[in-house]
Amino acid sequence: MDTFQAVADPVRRWIVERLAAGGEATAGDLAQLTRTEFGISQPATSKHLKVLREAGLVTSTVSAQRRIYRLDPRPLADIADWATRQHQYWNTKLDALTQHLSTLKEKP
Amino acid sequence: MDTFQAVADPVRRWIVERLAAGGEATAGDLAQLTRTEFGISQPATSKHLKVLREAGLVTSTVSAQRRIYRLDPRPLADIADWATRQHQYWNTKLDALTQHLSTLKEKP
């Protein structure tokens, strides 16, 4: 699954936001939080974490029985880049159009 | 369907890119192009366009029997903002950590 699909799911997007805000969290923390936030079970969250892991959005390190999850900022940068590129490219065209229209208004 | 889910699909992302590059296109143009690019039928593309419309990513205007599709840059800006926000927030934390580690290295 690619990066876009990974963050398409609201639960996973919420997890990403949580990790960005808190820095890191154990799988148990996240399972607890998503339970209260979305009412889903612990295995459900575990599977979401797997998807995020395979998409490269998060990394996990083992600490005894706990798995500590952290965000990898690079894939997010890719998304931001893509969106900004499409956004800006088209915006310049839009600006050109607006300007063209206003010159038409001056000299009708 | 929300903006993220709309651009999660590769066909729709391709359509967005095409509109950003070309400025505008008719439904027929896009149906033709996605046909050669992905091998899907005209109704399939029509449904993708519907999703993009309902997500607010594109607008369509009627010109005789044709529907002309254009990109609305605002939702893309939202995506870029979101991704940049998560990315940067965590990056500052990462920088702080890196700096912390290097000071530890100096004075062990």
Next chain:
DNA sequence: CACATATTTCACTTTACAGTTATATGATCT
């Protein structure tokens, strides 16, 4: 070693979505 804790994986069900063909809608042309 037995037991508790943390997390993942398995087997299964339900739901959502992309795709298809066929049909409907609406505008243009002769």
Next chain:
DNA sequence: AGATCATATAACTGTAAAGTGAAATATGTG
């Protein structure tokens, strides 16, 4: 009006993803 073109919708199918409870795996503790 009838034919045709452009696009959308309907009805249906196959597949994938998200959810669940139960079991497996691995680590720490009395």
